[in-house]
Amino acid sequence: xxxxxITEATAVEVVDHGDDHDHPSDNKYIQIAAILAVLTALEVAxxxxxxxxxxxxxxxxxxxxxxxxLVAAWFMHLRFDSRMFTRFxxxxxxxxxxxxxxxxxxxxxxxxx
Amino acid sequence: xADTAAVxxxxxxxxxxxxxxxxxxxFLGSECLLFGGLISTYLIYRSRFGDGPAPGDIFDxxxxxxxxxxxxxxxxxxxxxxxxxxxxxxxxxxxxLLTTALLxxxxxxxxxxxxxTFLREGLGYTTSPFSSAFFTLTGFHGVHxxxxxxxxxxxxxxxxxxxxxxxxxxxxxxxxxxxxxxxVVWIFxxxxxxxxxxxxx
Numbered sequence: 001x002x003x004x005x006i007t008e009a010t011a012v013e014v015v016d017h018g019d020d021h022d023h024p025s026d027n028k029y030i031q032i033a034a035i036l037a038v039l040t041a042l043e044v045a046x047x048x049x050x051x052x053x054x055x056x057x058x059x060x061x062x063x064x065x066x067x068x069x070l071v072a073a074w075f076m077h078l079r080f081d082s083r084m085f086t087r088f089x090x091x092x093x094x095x096x097x098x099x100x101x102x103x104x105x106x107x108x109x110x111x112x113x
Numbered sequence: 114x115a116d117t118a119a120v121x122x123x124x125x126x127x128x129x130x131x132x133x134x135x136x137x138x139x140f141l142g143s144e145c146l147l148f149g150g151l152i153s154t155y156l157i158y159r160s161r162f163g164d165g166p167a168p169g170d171i172f173d174x175x176x177x178x179x180x181x182x183x184x185x186x187x188x189x190x191x192x193x194x195x196x197x198x199x200x201x202x203x204x205x206x207x208x209x210l211l212t213t214a215l216l217x218x219x220x221x222x223x224x225x226x227x228x229x230t231f232l233r234e235g236l237g238y239t240t241s242p243f244s245s246a247f248f249t250l251t252g253f254h255g256v257h258x259x260x261x262x263x264x265x266x267x268x269x270x271x272x273x274x275x276x277x278x279x280x281x282x283x284x285x286x287x288x289x290x291x292x293x294x295x296x297v298v299w300i301f302x303x304x305x306x307x308x309x310x311x312x313x314x
Binding site: 040099 | 134135139141142144145150152156157174175181182186189286290293294300303304305309310
């Protein structure tokens with residue numbers, strides 16, 4: 001494989017649509033979808049395999065977060081768009097997580113009380 | 114007219130960003146709170162199933178896995194629809210929009226089947242705190258997917274009428290953001306509600 005082929009294989013393919021910013025090529029989107037499909041298959045496989053609870057939940061959480069970021073970064077174009085969009089989305093996510101943590105803590109507190 | 118187009122793409126706005134796109138992102142940020150609240154409620158109530166069926170007894174993981182995969186792949190067809198329109202390929206844009214709507218409908222069909230099966234097995238909306246939380250969460254998600262299908266079909270009809278061209282790609286992008294968000298929420302629901310081991314009776 002010569003250097004031009006290596007560059008071609010490793011570079012992130014982008015296509016200029018004449019828009020405000022570049023977007024990935026269709027092939028790149030298909031590659032991302034293939035990764036998502038493999039991750040989903042691995043997630044489902046955990047249902048049929050016996051493993052300790054802590055390992056299972058950790059593995060599921062890691063795969064879920066990776067899938068989440070792949071869709072947000074590539075399909076929702078957060079990787080290429082203005083960071084302000086990312087900030088709005090992350091603010092919502094952080095607030096949602098905070099709501100969950102507060103709710104869980106409060107219910108746990110009431111149960112113990 | 115040209116000025117309006119420039120403003121909608123963010124060239125003449127105060128932020129330098131498209132107002133419509135910014136509004137969609139603010140909306141999606143607020144949607145995180147809605148689903149965060151619903152998921153929290155489910156996690157708190159999932160062990161309170163009383164005499165009714167428990168989540169671990171009633172969930173059909175292989176079936177839900179297939180419908181999750183269908184919804185995940187609809188995100189690919191959505192992004193391909195946008196990509197086609199950005200290239201000025203109206204024909205493929207229509208094809209992918211229609212495919213996305215069909216995949217979404219398939220997912221909704223699966224959810225209707227799942228809900229009716231649960232009802233037949235004795236799990237109604239008011240059977241237990243678990244059932245109320247489950248139907249509210251997944252039902253809200255289903256409504257979001259249905260709204261997305263209506264948006265996709267509106268785009269399709271608009272395209273058939275010749276109103277959807279390369280210049281209006283941002284409209285497809287904004288509908289796409291909503292669709293991908295619905296997918297991202299399901300990624301979360303599928304793992305946390307279905308795959309993480311649930312209590313059994």
